[in-house]
Amino acid sequence: MLSKRIIPCLDVRDGRTTKGIKFKDNVDIGDPVEMAKLYYDAGADEIVFYDITASHEKRNLMIEVVRAVAETIFIPFSVGGGVRTVADMRETLLAGAEKISVNSAAVKNPDIVAEGARQFGNQCVVLGMDVKRVEVSQTIPSGFEIVINGGRTYMGIDAVEWAKKGEALGAGEICLNSIDADGVRDGYDLELTRTISENVTIPVIASGGAGEPAHLYDALTAGRADAALIASMVHYNTYTIDEIKEYLNNRGVPMRMQW
Amino acid sequence: MIAIVDYNAGNLTSVARALAKIGYDHRITGDPTEIENAERVIFPGVGAAGSAMESLKRSGLDEALREVLQKGKPLLGICLGTQIILEKSRENNADCLGLIKGDVRHFPPDMTDSGGCRLKIPHMGWNTIALTIDHPVFADCPAEAEFYFVHSYYPVPMNEESVIATTDYGIAFASVIGHYNLVACQFHPEKSGRPGLRILENFCRWRPC
Numbered sequence: 005m006l007s008k009r010i011i012p013c014l015d016v017r018d019g020r021t022t023k024g025i026k027f028k029d030n031v032d033i034g035d036p037v038e039m040a041k042l043y044y045d046a047g048a049d050e051i052v053f054y055d056i057t058a059s060h061e062k063r064n065l066m067i068e069v070v071r072a073v074a075e076t077i078f079i080p081f082s083v084g085g086g087v088r089t090v091a092d093m094r095e096t097l098l099a100g101a102e103k104i105s106v107n108s109a110a111v112k113n114p115d116i117v118a119e120g121a122r123q124f125g126n127q128c129v130v131l132g133m134d135v136k137r138v139e140v141s142q143t144i145p146s147g148f149e150i151v152i153n154g155g156r157t158y159m160g161i162d163a164v165e166w167a168k169k170g171e172a173l174g175a176g177e178i179c180l181n182s183i184d185a186d187g188v189r190d191g192y193d194l195e196l197t198r199t200i201s202e203n204v205t206i207p208v209i210a211s212g213g214a215g216e217p218a219h220l221y222d223a224l225t226a227g228r229a230d231a232a233l234i235a236s237m238v239h240y241n242t243y244t245i246d247e248i249k250e251y252l253n254n255r256g257v258p259m260r261m262q263w
Numbered sequence: 264m265i266a267i268v269d270y271n272a273g274n275l276t277s278v279a280r281a282l283a284k285i286g287y288d289h290r291i292t293g294d295p296t297e298i299e300n301a302e303r304v305i306f307p308g309v310g311a312a313g314s315a316m317e318s319l320k321r322s323g324l325d326e327a328l329r330e331v332l333q334k335g336k337p338l339l340g341i342c343l344g345t346q347i348i349l350e351k352s353r354e355n356n357a358d359c360l361g362l363i364k365g366d367v368r369h370f371p372p373d374m375t376d377s378g379g380c381r382l383k384i385p386h387m388g389w390n391t392i393a394l395t396i397d398h399p400v401f402a403d404c405p406a407e408a409e410f411y412f413v414h415s416y417y418p419v420p421m422n423e424e425s426v427i428a429t430t431d432y433g434i435a436f437a438s439v440i441g442h443y444n445l446v447a448c449q450f451h452p453e454k455s456g457r458p459g460l461r462i463l464e465n466f467c468r469w470r471p472c
Binding site: 005006008009044074078080098100125126128207208231260 | 277283372376385412432
């Protein structure tokens with residue numbers, strides 16, 4: 005049986021790992037390569053790096069991180085943030101990333117998803133979606149709207165429609181981040197996760213809001229997610245990946261328990 | 264020297280990095296002669312069967328791979344490399360290498376898990392394998408070990424003897440196939456943590472009889 009995946013997410017700024025709340029107030033929490041190794045040894049099923057480097061000039065720092073990580077861990081890892089073109093995707097993949105997550109670049113230019121999938125294969129392209137709850141309207145019938153710039157810019161696109169379009173364009177997976185839930189450790193947005201997961205055939209990673217193992221249980225069962233992204237709850241040693249997996253495994257969620 | 268076959272089918276550096284980690288001399292190459300002369304050969308690949316086969320034929324690598332198999336040198340297929348080893352793929356209706364009899368099919372769209380939830384396609388993530396025979400490349404591989412898969416098509420070898428292991432995902436499919444000096448897995452050993460590195464190491468030492 006296919007196991008559900010537990011995926012630590014590291015926000016990287018100028019080559020260092022940081023953690024913020026609702027995309028603000030970032031604090032330095034360590035070296036991304038060391039942290040990747042730590043999580044690899046601790047049983048992470050995959051790792052996500054999100055590059056929040058402010059300037060495009062410093063992107064080469066991220067490429068160096070990717071290269072060092074690829075020599076250190078032997079599980080899939082994906083890189084998101086700052087990927088604006090197919091050439092950026094190629095550079096990041098060649099440095100050793102398994103998958104590239106495109107977020108605002110895909111909203112502004114959906115062709116990047118199609119072209120990336122054509123050149124590198126669907127499995128390389130993750131559609132990153134930042135979503136906020138809004139009032140149900142004619143434009144946003146699901147009440148979930150696509151946002152960019154860390155939630156500051158509303159795009160007038162319904163999240164369900166965007167997920168379907170992303171799949172049709174060739175995305176191999178969706179990483180679904182609730183901006184409302186992000187960083188507040190109050191649980192994933194289960195309604196959002198389930199709605200998106202049931203409207204596509206590709207895997208969906210739930211993101212934003214994990215504070216305790218029960219939150220992951222909910223996302224992976226009621227939320228119908230195929231994988232769950234975690235950050236603060238492991239970055240600050242509140243829980244180990246082992247403890248989280250044990251909790252889920254004991255409750256019947258299929259987990260990879262040997263690594 | 265271990266040759267990693269380069270035919271413009273995705274990222275080969277992860278296989279190279281895994282071999283570097285376990286300490287085996289290797290080269291990424293698209294040169295048919297170099298591949299025929301290598302001590303052993305790894306045939307990876309991601310992407311679509313149609314364009315991969317075109318690329319193999321154009322560069323003469325299809326013949327080189329047949330030659331490797333004929334000469335009895337250890338040959339390891341990975342992911343798309345495994346699918347292309349069969350005779351035909353329903354992906355792009357591609358005629359493939361035919362090193363093993365059988366074809367490659369798409370997962371049915373309506374598969375469900377035991378709880379009635381629809382199974383996602385691609386089959387992406389960690390899953391176990393059940394060995395149907397003892398194989399030196401899978402020596403010391405614990406039954407609970409999981410491997411990283413990502414694919415929408417799966418191998419269907421014609422002869423049961425070609426099946427080395429199966430995996431359950433809605434259906435039971437052949438996740439490792441092979442015969443003689445050929446072993447081919449649908450999952451990515453280079454991305455499967457320690458059990459994956461172990462399999463690569465076993466392959467690097469394998470002396471098929």
